[in-house]
Amino acid sequence: MTSAPSRDPVDIARFSDMKLSDERLAAIEALGWVTPTPIQVQAIPAGLDGKDVVGIAQTGTGKTGAFMIPALERIRAGEGLQVLALCPTRELAQQVSDDSAALAKGTNIRNEAIFGGVGYAPQIRALEDGFEVIVATPGRFIDHMQSGRVDLSKVDYLVLDEADRMLDMGFRPQIEDVLRGMPKKRQTMLFSATMPHGVHDLALRLTKDALWVEATPSGTTADGIEEFFYSVKPEKKPDLLLRLMAEPGWDHVLIFTRTKAGADVLEGRLQREGILADVMHSNRQMKHRTRALERFATGKVRVLVATDVAQRGLDVEGISHVVNYDVPLDPEDYVHRIGRTGRAGATGNAVTLVTASDLGAMKSLEHRLGRRVEKTHLPEFDYAGTPQTESRSAARRGRKSRSPHGMGSKAAADLTPEELEALLNPGS
Numbered sequence: 001m002t003s004a005p006s007r008d009p010v011d012i013a014r015f016s017d018m019k020l021s022d023e024r025l026a027a028i029e030a031l032g033w034v035t036p037t038p039i040q041v042q043a044i045p046a047g048l049d050g051k052d053v054v055g056i057a058q059t060g061t062g063k064t065g066a067f068m069i070p071a072l073e074r075i076r077a078g079e080g081l082q083v084l085a086l087c088p089t090r091e092l093a094q095q096v097s098d099d100s101a102a103l104a105k106g107t108n109i110r111n112e113a114i115f116g117g118v119g120y121a122p123q124i125r126a127l128e129d130g131f132e133v134i135v136a137t138p139g140r141f142i143d144h145m146q147s148g149r150v151d152l153s154k155v156d157y158l159v160l161d162e163a164d165r166m167l168d169m170g171f172r173p174q175i176e177d178v179l180r181g182m183p184k185k186r187q188t189m190l191f192s193a194t195m196p197h198g199v200h201d202l203a204l205r206l207t208k209d210a211l212w213v214e215a216t217p218s219g220t221t222a223d224g225i226e227e228f229f230y231s232v233k234p235e236k237k238p239d240l241l242l243r244l245m246a247e248p249g250w251d252h253v254l255i256f257t258r259t260k261a262g263a264d265v266l267e268g269r270l271q272r273e274g275i276l277a278d279v280m281h282s283n284r285q286m287k288h289r290t291r292a293l294e295r296f297a298t299g300k301v302r303v304l305v306a307t308d309v310a311q312r313g314l315d316v317e318g319i320s321h322v323v324n325y326d327v328p329l330d331p332e333d334y335v336h337r338i339g340r341t342g343r344a345g346a347t348g349n350a351v352t353l354v355t356a357s358d359l360g361a362m363k364s365l366e367h368r369l370g371r372r373v374e375k376t377h378l379p380e381f382d383y384a385g386t387p388q389t390e391s392r393s394a395a396r397r398g399r400k401s402r403s404p405h406g407m408g409s410k411a412a413a414d415l416t417p418e419e420l421e422a423l424l425n426p427g428s
């Protein structure tokens with residue numbers, strides 16, 4: 001008799017090998033997920049075994065399935081709230097809740113997204129009826145807790161999703177309040193795109209013998225994203241953007257600006273140029289934000305201009321380009337923003353516009369990412385370059401530069417930050 005070969009968890013490449021219920025496998029199939037993503041390969045078996053998991057994974061890696069599939073397998077329908085997932089933003093809470101509902105298809109498991117800016121009634125009903133899964137932002141959830149509507153006594157599966165972002169947004173006190181009201185004996189799944197000290201400490205404190213899994217090294221982007229930094233004069237940013245958008249392939253473009261006013265101005269300019277665009281930021285009412293997102297997701301508008309409100313949880317298929325119209329001040333924001341493209345194996349493009357005053361931010365960003373991002377420019381928009389300096393630079397480097405924008409090597413140059421600086425301050 002031969003014994004079955006022992007199987008390392010990372011060898012599992014099919015959901016059907018994961019001891020999942022028939023309903024779950026059917027739901028996964030209905031979602032069109034054929035093979036588990038790397039983070040799912042590692043986290044799902046551990047989660048099913050009751051282990052705590054700390055996942056370093058950004059959106060786009062399949063992390064929601066990684067924590068929700070084991071959660072749903074252990075729930076007893078009709079026995080009250082058992083799974084609580086906390087998320088930093090409304091958009092992410094809605095997305096995780098939608099994924100959870102899709103993964104629970106064919107069962108009696110009920111779930112509700114709870115966040116601010118919308119009416120209380122459906123949320124109260126879900127809490128009072130003992131929906132088994134709640135996906136919530138901390139602020140509104142605490143509201144409900146303080147009103148005595150939440151029964152945490154049976155919650156034995158806690159998810160902290162995008163923990164780094166929740167701490168950045170100052171949600172630590174609310175998280176601590178939730179933890180105090182929750183049974184100590186529970187399974188905890190903590191997911192975070194990056195692992196700064198605060199999150200690391202939280203992970204160590206909240207989990208026991210956790211399996212630590214990493215989708216991509218901390219701070220790096222999901223595979224399949226081509227990234228470019230374009231140097232540009234500040235006043236030429238709109239023209240450069242329009243020039244780039246005239247290139248083939250710029251079909252579905254998400255643009256991040258630093259300010260709400262900047263987003264409004266840019267949206268107006270795009271509209272005047274005949275480009276269908278919408279805007280999404282926190283000064284807009286929830287219903288406008290939802291509509292903007294829907295119009296973008298369904299392809300009714302080609303461009304969505306957003307502030308950081310959209311950076312997490314915005315799960316739109318087929319974004320061809322993410323543009324950082326302004327360099328993100330926080331390197332973690334960069335990783336999250338560009339994670340909107342190149343989702344789950346697809347390829348995408350991330351373009352960041354860099355002005356002379358952004359050089360410091362750009363360097364610290366690269367330092368934090370632990371890698372260099374390819375620099376390029378179009379001479380007529382560049383703050384430093386002229387066709388002459390560019391060709392000198394390319395010649396000095398002794399190689400043909402890669403062109404991301406179909407202009408051929410004559411217009412694209414690949415400059416290091418030092419070279420950019422040298423061009424900018426020739427005497428220094």
Ligand code: AMP
Pocket residue numbers: 032033034035036037040058059060061062063064065315343344
């Ligand atoms: P997430 O990282 O959880 O936000 O997932 C990113 C996107 O990948 C979502 O659109 C998911 O529906 C999709 N996705 C998650 N897991 C898989 C999988 N195993 N195969 C294909 N797509 C997936």
